[in-house]
Amino acid sequence: MHSFGRILRIVIACACGFCCASCGPHMNIQPSIQPYEREMPEMPAVTVPFTGRLETRTLEASQIVANPLSRTPENLEKGRIYYGYYCRMCHGKEGDGHGPVGQSYVPKPADLSSPALAGLTAGELYYRMLYGTGHEPVMDQTVLPEHRWPLVMYVRTFQKAEGR
């Protein structure tokens, strides 16, 4: 008898619990913000997009004959520093393709002083630097826009070319 009363109490408690759960407020009808209901907050200007990327692959760039930057010691020095950031480990200090990291590549990094590259216009060299063969990922995903023309100017110093 004692245990029957106990079981009965448990059964009643369960039934009440079930009732409360099924009749009480439903989560899906409580006040809440539905998907897309609120406008997206504005992103801070420095946010990096996770879709798309900087698009600089323009025909105009490859048609540029001379570097738009003036060949000043400051710009050349910038180019030298940026070359150390992005290129030297593969193309080598002298631009001859003998950088330590590049030696495991097939083909080995290009000799930047080669006549084939020296004969390019500044825009073509800019284009090859960003999208040429051998770069994975392509350099336009790595090299900041403001570093590009100083780099082209510095690469020219390996080519002993008068042209910019």
Ligand code: HEC
């Ligand atoms: C991870 C190694 C690596 C880095 C870093 C690198 N390169 Fe290269 N680069 C290569 C390889 C490999 C090739 C392909 C050589 C070939 O195809 O014979 C190449 C080719 C090139 C070419 C010729 C492309 C063509 O289409 O003819 C240019 C110009 C060039 N690199 C410039 C640069 C400059 C400037 C930087 C720095 C902004 C740079 N590279 C960074 C490895 C590298």
